[in-house]
Amino acid sequence: MSETDPAAAGLVTCEIAEGVALLRLERPSVRNALSLPLLVRLAGLMVSCDADREVRCIVLTGGVRVFSAGADVEMLSGHNPASYMVSENRQAFDRIRETRKPVVAAVAGYCLGGGCEIALGCDFVVAADNAVFGQPEINLGIIPGAGGTQLWAPRAGSGVQARAVLEGGLVGAYEARRRGIADCVVPVEALIPAAMEIAAALAAKAPLAVQAAKSAMRFGWRAPMAAALELEVVTMAGLLASEDAAEGIDAFLAKRQPSFGGR
Amino acid sequence: MTGGLDAPLRSGATGWMTAIENADVLPMVVADGPVGERGIALLLLADMAWIGPGAHIAGRVPRLPELAQIRLGPLAARRFAFACDPLDALVELGHCRRADDPAKAAAAFASSWTGGIAGRLRRGWRAARELAPDEAMTFSAWMGRIAGEIE
Numbered sequence: 001m002s003e004t005d006p007a008a009a010g011l012v013t014c015e016i017a018e019g020v021a022l023l024r025l026e027r028p029s030v031r032n033a034l035s036l037p038l039l040v041r042l043a044g045l046m047v048s049c050d051a052d053r054e055v056r057c058i059v060l061t062g063g064v065r066v067f068s069a070g071a072d073v074e075m076l077s078g079h080n081p082a083s084y085m086v087s088e089n090r091q092a093f094d095r096i097r098e099t100r101k102p103v104v105a106a107v108a109g110y111c112l113g114g115g116c117e118i119a120l121g122c123d124f125v126v127a128a129d130n131a132v133f134g135q136p137e138i139n140l141g142i143i144p145g146a147g148g149t150q151l152w153a154p155r156a157g158s159g160v161q162a163r164a165v166l167e168g169g170l171v172g173a174y175e176a177r178r179r180g181i182a183d184c185v186v187p188v189e190a191l192i193p194a195a196m197e198i199a200a201a202l203a204a205k206a207p208l209a210v211q212a213a214k215s216a217m218r219f220g221w222r223a224p225m226a227a228a229l230e231l232e233v234v235t236m237a238g239l240l241a242s243e244d245a246a247e248g249i250d251a252f253l254a255k256r257q258p259s260f261g262g263r
Numbered sequence: 264m265t266g267g268l269d270a271p272l273r274s275g276a277t278g279w280m281t282a283i284e285n286a287d288v289l290p291m292v293v294a295d296g297p298v299g300e301r302g303i304a305l306l307l308l309a310d311m312a313w314i315g316p317g318a319h320i321a322g323r324v325p326r327l328p329e330l331a332q333i334r335l336g337p338l339a340a341r342r343f344a345f346a347c348d349p350l351d352a353l354v355e356l357g358h359c360r361r362a363d364d365p366a367k368a369a370a371a372f373a374s375s376w377t378g379g380i381a382g383r384l385r386r387g388w389r390a391a392r393e394l395a396p397d398e399a400m401t402f403s404a405w406m407g408r409i410a411g412e413i414e
Contacts, residue, residue, distance in 0.1 A: 129386060129389070129390065129402075172285075174389070174390075174393035174394070177393070177394065177398075178393070184398060184401070185390065185393075185394060185398070185402065186401070186402060186405050187386065187402060187405050187406050187409060189405075189409045190405035190406070190408065190409050193405075193408075194405060
């Protein structure tokens with residue numbers, strides 16, 4: 001499936017302004033269910049944003065009614081073990097999660113299944129006061145297969161992880177905040193402005209350092225602590241040679257705001 | 264829900280109590296006749312409550328210390344707990360009003376609270392209850408900004 005398929009272009013829209021890309025899922029008639037064309041389009045946009053020097057931060061949202069009710073169930077049917085492993089939808093989830101630039105998820109309404117896995121793969125989760133998170137896959141006789149068995153625990157601990165995946169229940173915005181699933185709760189009417197405000201603050205930071213920090217944090221997901229700490233030192237050493245680091249230190253000493261060029 | 268205000272609280276009560284606590288509409292309660300655990304719980308959960316002339320405690324005096332503290336705050340919850348009559352205590356605390364025709368009084372009050380303001384209040388109260396104080400203030404600030412933009 002092509003990422004530039006014109007028919008898929010409307011499934012996820014992208015607006016870029018002042019260093020922030022706002023990606024919006026646009027399948028409201030089916031509560032932004034994740035079809036294969038939508039996933040491929042979203043993954044393609046994430047990759048494009050990664051490559052675009054004008055983009056320093058990404059906001060991902062489904063709007064103020066629903067983030068995503070999850071994957072189209074028909075997308076999961078018809079697979080055998082071999083075909084699922086190499087399927088486009090599985091790879092799309094990986095590419096979305098592997099975005100190098102910081103991603104702010106702006107979540108309203110249902111954020112279930114694959115939608116929840118995408119949101120929890122982001123760096124910040126801004127929840128509207130009507131947001132509802134959940135991994136109901138167990139009720140279909142399957143498991144969350146795009147990160148849902150892993151992504152709750154770093155934020156909320158193994159108990160919350162186990163309840164989410166094994167019970168398949170729903171977690172409201174405020175409980176999500178208490179558990180660490182959401183990083184803040186805002187009125188639903190303010191969801192997008194609040195997420196954009198966080199993104200603008202991130203976009204004003206040194207781009208190389210932000211991406212390096214994210215990369216180092218994500219390395220900890222797949223490596224032992226010792227290896228992750230070692231990578232952190234190597235990353236820091238590399239950043240010290242950057243123009244951004246020189247500018248940041250100069251600005252601090254001169255008591256002025258830094259201007260980072262991403263070099 | 265079935266049964267009267269004098270019914271006991273059962274384990275399933277958590278569901279409707281939470282639903283009332285988190286509703287976006289103003290819960291108003293009218294109590295007349297015998298009042299037990301369920302009635303006291305409903306009165307505590309109400310944003311406005313009216314007690315009729317026939318209201319009286321039936322059976323064991325309900326104290327509901329957890330719900331009372333959540334709804335009334337720690338000091339008022341103690342005054343409520345130590346009162347001889349919880350209904351009198353709720354009136355003295357200003358939480359309930361006595362009325363000869365409580366249903367009529369409630370209907371008159373409710374008619375003046377139509378529109379979005381009730382929902383706005385409920386969402387703000389919930390944010391204050393559920394979030395850390397600084398985050399609740401941020402929530403409030405966003406609400407204010409939205410209201411300003413709408414106006």
